[in-house]
Amino acid sequence: VTLIAVFGIFAASIYSATLLPGEFTPKKDIGRTLVSLELPPGTTLAETRAVTNRLSELVHEIPEVESVFVEAGTSGDINKASLTVNYGPKTERSRGAVAIETDIMARLATVPDLRANLINERGSRDVSLSVLGSDREAVTRAAHELERQMKGLPQVTGVSTTAALPRPEIQLVPRGDLAAEFGITANALASVLRVATIGDTDANLAKFTEGDEQYPIVVRLRETDRRNLLGAQDLRITTPSGVSVPVRLVADMRLTEGPSVVTRYDRDFETKVEATLAPGYVLGEATEAVDALPIAQNMPDGTRIATTGDAEIMADIFAGFATAMGAGILLVYVLLSVLFSSFVRPIVVLLTLPLAIGGAIFALYIFDMAMGMAVVIGFLLLMGIVTKNAIMLLAFARDAMSRGLSRPEAMVEAGHKRARPIIMTSIAMTAGMLPSAFVTHLGGEFRAPMAIAVIGGIILSTALSLVFVPVLFSLVDGTREWVMRLVMPSARAETARQAARG
Template sequence: IVVVENVQRHMVEECCSSKEAAKRAMGEVTAPVIAIVLVLCAVFVPVGFLGGITGQLYKQFAITIAVAVTISGFVALTLSPALCALLLTPGQQEELRGGFWRLFNRVFEWTRLRYTDIVQSVIKRATLALAIVGVVVLVALWLLQSLPRSFLPEEDQGYFITMVQLPDGASKQRTTEVVSKLEQYYLSVPELHSTDVLVGQNFVFGTRGSNTATVFTPLHLWDQRKRPDQHVKALIGAAFKEFAKIPEALILAFNAPSIRGLGATGGFSVQIQDPSGGDFKKFAAVTQEFITKARQDPAIGAIGTPFRVSSPRLYANVNRDRAKALGVPISEVFDTLQAYWGNLYINDFVKFGRVYRVQTESEPQYRSAPGDIAKIYVRAQNGQGSSMIPLDTVVTTEYTSGPDPVTHFLGYNTALALGAAAPGASSGQAIEALDRAAREVLVPKGYALDWSGISYQERQVGNQSVVAFTFGLLMVFLVLAAQYESWTVPFAVILAVPFGVFGALSAVWFRGMTNDIYFQIGLVTLIGLSAKNAILLVDFSNHRYQAGMPAVEAAIEAAKLRFRPIIMTSMAFILGVMPMVLATGAGAASRRSIGTGVFGGMLAATFLAIFFVPLFFVLIRKFSHRITKRPTPTPPVEPAESEPKEEYQHV
């Protein structure tokens, strides 16, 4: 767009051939095109050094944008001028002077003149203009602090997961009855396609038992669920109201994770730790106190844990003194218990190209009651030889209760808790609420809180995006400093970036979205996109200034001649991201997040920053002149130059 527009301008204003116009145009726009390509590529260089899931997401965008921009720049410098020389002919614009196009050109020309008038006024009222810039920066900082933080937006993956947990020791029949009630409700919801039930397996918490079940609920296709109340988050919220009507069990519904592999569900996952390895009953009581405290926070929509100490179990007590007196090795006792009542690994063997594992376990009828332990024998060694004695000779059993399951995290006894943020709250707000609850309940009693799954990744992100944004700005500055061979001129370009950030934050705030990883990727992209418009203005102004034109007149001339390509390129990009802003269906949340930020940022960079970039150039040139004490460049003395000066002042 920049090349073609400049070629067409030379053909119209100078009445030259297309080939000559292409040569003159490339002499003017080669440097800014190269600068734009280098800036858009360099801004993503630092993100290549980020680790974790954040680095992986940044790298995907970095590679895509860098390759696309490089190819685009190569085409703009080679193929575009050649095509202009071949396809454009003088007088083509005369064919479009009637009807709509004449009205459009008149309106556009009027807009350009008003724009240059405003730029001239902004330069004259520099103090007021800088005050407005300060207000924009302060508002951007306020929006950055007030926007709720999150890691990944909640995606509608087309299904959600429900966990059912009955009291410890509940039979499979009771679990099936509860699941049947749940299925009846789900099948009455028109947005739900079907239900897939797994009784005896808790897919969410990774436990097994007759008192637990998992329900997978596929939804109808996205084009059949276009209303907000048909989104998966709305359906989960409605389901929780129905769960209250089934008091027999703890029922929790979770959205699927936004990225597969980051946990079993969406939402948050925390590990409540007992560093001291103390009593399980006390640990369970503190865990329930923490869960109760967390539920009282408005940022927490749902939270639950499978950790209980009331699970019935059979405790085997080995009489070690009697076993030693009878000559029964303790290892034989434990191996026998494992081989008959648990499972004992023997070996692996290969058959028909597949590996099979050999494990021993007693038949169900021989391990269905505690008294069956008397039917198993162990070998006793004594002075008179060896003999087989019943296992109940050295082992007694008793019914008791205890934790099920006993899980460990980083070597500590731990209780896993899963949940989701309340509607209207972000995952970052939920994590902050959990931290507050932990400081009030867990820390004073010697317990701790740690993170796993997607919550661990969110905590790891921390200030990585701030580092990426800062180093992105640094890379842009260094590239422009090398391009212009100046340490001051690049600041005229860099100062346009806050306007893009302001527009991005305003757009996200207006739509009620969160500051997530995709929005932050869009902010890094906006560094290059905001600099693109500023480069077109600053490069032309700098050339005119070095040729001897005063800084003010050079900036106004650049604003006048570069207004059309800036509007054309920016509007092409803004309209190009509109489908992302209005995205629906699978992956819509991530596309809306990055699209909304870039859309708002480009609007501000296009229709707000271009009024201030000429002012930045003038102020920086005056500042540089004062610091270096160099004389102001003067134009060559030619009589013909007097009339254009009057024209510049008039504009």
């Protein structure tokens, strides 16, 4: 019965690893919220400043808010800004970060023509997916369809795409025959417009020298003329023969619209679909829900979805954890083989590892926590703790057997004399982890899952190792002796035959 229970718990521990959702790191209440802001293309710097000042006043109306910091135009896009809202340590306020962020976004939603999204400390959204393809229009359509379907998922909120909003632009299309006749190239036309609007490149500008300083002299159209760029078609361009002709003679200028930015990834057009996790959900649950959407199951021809952001990092961490766990188990086996002078007995120690994993996952399930980077670190800690308990039992039993005790008597004596130090060390480790298991302090959200996993694994593995290790040792060591009895007579007979031939 005990043996059946051993393998039952072993199988349940392995299966239980698939029950918990995954996440990169738990959401932390650090007393600060970051919000990205985007206004319509063509917004001037003065308009951006006016809108962000209004947003700052709205957010300041929240009682917990202590300060608001606005940063705009740093990336070269004057229609984009970021909002940093500080509301102090969680021990000094009654509401949590989730409730305050909900209040902030509700107030920002009252401002028209504003795209506002919560971002993490790394400057990205919680959920980030890249739609890739060779056709920009197909990628944009697929991204918008994915956005539409994701808006129906309860796991995410604030779904949006990074597809650039169309903005007005003036296109200058050369008249091929006339431009070729005058010897005017598309690059020459572009240079005329560049010099007229933003000035020439810095290397070509004349310099004014004053002492040790040089100042570039920028020559361009007056601001009133730059506001009516259709009038630029009256500018004159010099042909290679020295004749000056108006731009309208060799090119057509028209007002149209186009994307403000084109993004590529691995030489494919890229449009990201991003979202914020809804309260009560983690990254693993959101990505599983997105993967189950019809658009994700059947992407249009020429397009594909690539996971980016925290989900990509999480997948890399779990893959690295599997490699580290495998390498750790192999190293433990090698060291135990040297310690026990046997390749079979270390298997007993390794078979106790799933007991700790099962206890850790069960504890996480009780406290409704996901499996993230901190939990992975906790699993690695449990490997050393659990193997320590089994080693103490087997080493004592091995010494007792060398003194002439039978295997059952040796295991009973080992359990009797080593139970106290095993339990005491487990209690000490559990007590040391208890402060980290509480999330009342700053940053406790990250350490709490690791502490809960370690405590659960220690409690279950300590209780079961005192029962299962003797049974497993009797099974494995008895099987080893049985095989040796089968092999050794054959070996002796083969040695005798070889001696007779000699």
